[in-house]
Amino acid sequence: MIKIENLTKKFLEQKSLNNISLELELGEKIIIMGQNGAGKTTLIRTILGQYLPTTGNIRIEGKDPFNDRINTLSLIGFVPQLPPPIKLTVEELIYYANKSSNVEKKLVLELCKELELDLDSHLNKVFFKLSGGMKQKLLIAIAIAKNPKIFIFDEPTANLDPKGRNRFYELIKKYNENKLMIFISHRIDEVSHIVNRKIEMDLGKVVYDEKN
Numbered sequence: 001m002i003k004i005e006n007l008t009k010k011f012l013e014q015k016s017l018n019n020i021s022l023e024l025e026l027g028e029k030i031i032i033m034g035q036n037g038a039g040k041t042t043l044i045r046t047i048l049g050q051y052l053p054t055t056g057n058i059r060i061e062g063k064d065p066f067n068d069r070i071n072t073l074s075l076i077g078f079v080p081q082l083p084p085p086i087k088l089t090v091e092e093l094i095y096y097a098n099k100s101s102n103v104e105k106k107l108v109l110e111l112c113k114e115l116e117l118d119l120d121s122h123l124n125k126v127f128f129k130l131s132g133g134m135k136q137k138l139l140i141a142i143a144i145a146k147n148p149k150i151f152i153f154d155e156p157t158a159n160l161d162p163k164g165r166n167r168f169y170e171l172i173k174k175y176n177e178n179k180l181m182i183f184i185s186h187r188i189d190e191v192s193h194i195v196n197r198k199i200e201m202d203l204g205k206v207v208y209d210e211k212n
């Protein structure tokens with residue numbers, strides 16, 4: 001599904017990714033761990049086609065994410081650690097998600113409810129004025145409603161209260177069948193009941209890779 005071969009990403013002289021090779025398959029639920037600066041975000045950004053590899057290559061269902069970004073992004077539901085400062089209202093954002101990815105408004109509202117967020121009273125608010133937890137819940141709901149083959153969650157529960165966290169993991173269990181799920185997280189205890197593969201990075205390398 002995602003095939004990474006001898007991937008190196010340099011920023012000036014610094015190797016943020018140093019000769020990484022990985023194959024990530026449908027059905028795998030993976031946590032990617034590692035200290036601050038280990039290269040996790042750089043890896044995810046390369047998968048999302050935001051960075052051109054310095055050497056090596058990466059393919060998602062055979063597609064090059066940098067040169068075929070629209071088609072590769074259509075396979076991925078991504079929830080970033082820090083929600084971007086989107087200036088659209090909630091209603092407009094959902095409309096955009098509907099036009100670009102066939103996301104159904106009704107389903108987004110239902111998923112938000114399952115995450116303890118009643119969106120109806122916030123539809124006219126500008127996205128960036130929502131609270132951190134509300135933004136994260138909405139982005140999670142949109143990612144799930146997109147029904148992609150691949151989910152990438154970068155610290156998805158960082159802004160959620162304990163109840164929101166539990167609800168998130170309940171939702172994930174419901175929607176994880178036949179998906180590739182990647183969690184970037186420092187909280188292994190939270191995801192240990194979901195993941196079947198643990199990858200640890202350090203200094204741009206994969207230093208641990210265990211499948212259950």
Ligand SMILES: Nc1ncnc2c1ncn2[C@@H]1O[C@H](COP(=O)(O)OP(=O)(O)OP(=O)(O)O)[C@@H](O)[C@H]1O
Nearest residue numbers: 011014015016034035036037038039040041042043
């Ligand atoms: N755009 C960039 N320009 C220059 N250096 C970068 C850039 N992005 C990342 N780096 C460097 O690459 C290294 C890996 O950073 P990265 O953000 O991938 O780590 P991380 O594992 O996601 O860390 P954290 O847990 O703190 O989010 C760091 O030393 C960082 O300074």
